[in-house]
Amino acid sequence: MEKIVFLDRGGISVPLRTPSFTHEWQEYPDTRPDEVVARLADATIAITDQVAITAEHLAQLPKLRFIAVAATGVNHIDLDACRYQGVTVANARNWSVSVPEHVFSLILALRRNLIAYHEVIQGGAWQRSEGYLVQVEPMPRSLAGATLGIIGAGALGSAVAALGKAFGMEVLLAERKEATELRPERTAFEEVLAQSDVLVLLCPLTEESQGMIGAAELKLMPHHAILVNCGRGGLLDEAALAQALKDGVIAGAGLDVLTQEPPRDGSPLLDLKQPNLIVTPHVAWISDRSLATLAEQVIGNVEGFVLGHPRNLVV
Incomplete structure (x- = not known):
């Protein structure tokens, strides 16, 4: 069974539909850097908006297989470390009107x-x-x-x-x-x-x-x-x-x-x-329609990876 952990659910203030496969879901409003490893310890899938996932984190997360970034930018993810460790990364694209x-x-x-x-x-x-x-x-x-x-x-x-x-x-x-x-x-x-x-x-x-x-x-x-x-x-x-x-x-x-x-x-x-x-305080991306599109893309990216038709891949 997949275990999905959303590290900073608080940034996505719209409903998220349930992924269409058997899974365990855990979410947190936000996550400090020193909490990342403990919260992802048993996770196979991580969802993160702005919480960084570094090479140091990844080295301690052997079960992690997929990172769904709930944003377009991925500069807070160590992509080289993901490649080395075989962790797939997908982001959201063309979602913010x-x-x-x-x-x-x-x-x-x-x-x-x-x-x-x-x-x-x-x-x-x-x-x-x-x-x-x-x-x-x-x-x-x-x-x-x-x-x-x-x-x-x-x-x-x-x-x-x-x-x-x-x-x-x-x-x-x-x-x-x-x-x-x-x-x-x-x-x-x-x-x-x-x-x-x-x-x-x-x-x-x-x-x-x-x-x-x-x-x-x-x-x-x-x-x-x-x-x-x-x-x-x-x-x-x-x-x-x-x-x-x-x-x-x-x-x-x-x-x-x-x-x-x-x-x-x-x-x-x-x-x-x-x-x-x-x-303005990094709010250009926020609107009801934009967030709804983002939420659907995040879940769609997770489903695509698990069900064998990955999309929006970065790594």
Whole structure:
């Protein structure tokens, strides 16, 4: 009989259907690193959203055969150790309809200067105004006719591109940073930075993409440009971005991810209190429809592995 252990069920706040095979199920709201081995000791299948499973853990888990990641990113799983130990890994894909929506929520809030206008209302300036409106700087910018640069042209990047085109934006898909040749329909990395009025990061965090946006890259962007990161926090240098926002190197930024999550040690970005920066706590992926799709994929991945037709395999 398969024993399935969900290490951090608390992050998936929708019902999960019962897998269609004989099994034992155990779930925990969350799991600390020092609890992983004990909780997976008898497990043949582990489900994890954000709890890391390391080589040290795997060496002590001889019964474990399959890891179902309840997310797309797998950087918290030691894939090399899984290959060595013969543990299969699958992830969820193309499930979050809400990430592109969140990207454009941030874009619109920044381009339309909504935070500053909200503060105008909260401070009573409109109520005291002699005219019918109160305008604050910078002037809101339209999306129509603007250039949208996307780094990470997977399923989410393609969905964001489609929304951008619906707004009348020109869309540029960035080539890999160090690439020497351009793939079809891709634009050189530095050219995308230089031309984008809105730059969106949606790529996974890898050795290649770690810290891909730093002070030098930010200086290549137009001063009126905004940057949105709904990929991974480690894609950019947070201190460099904070300084760029202070100095007016770029006009604004919207982030749903930080390098450390939760940011217990703080972040240079969390210290900024200004309307051209919006930070949300890694919630772009959350919506009723997205979570329902994710839940079905996780169980489907587990069933596929057990019943002999694995899918969404990473390892």
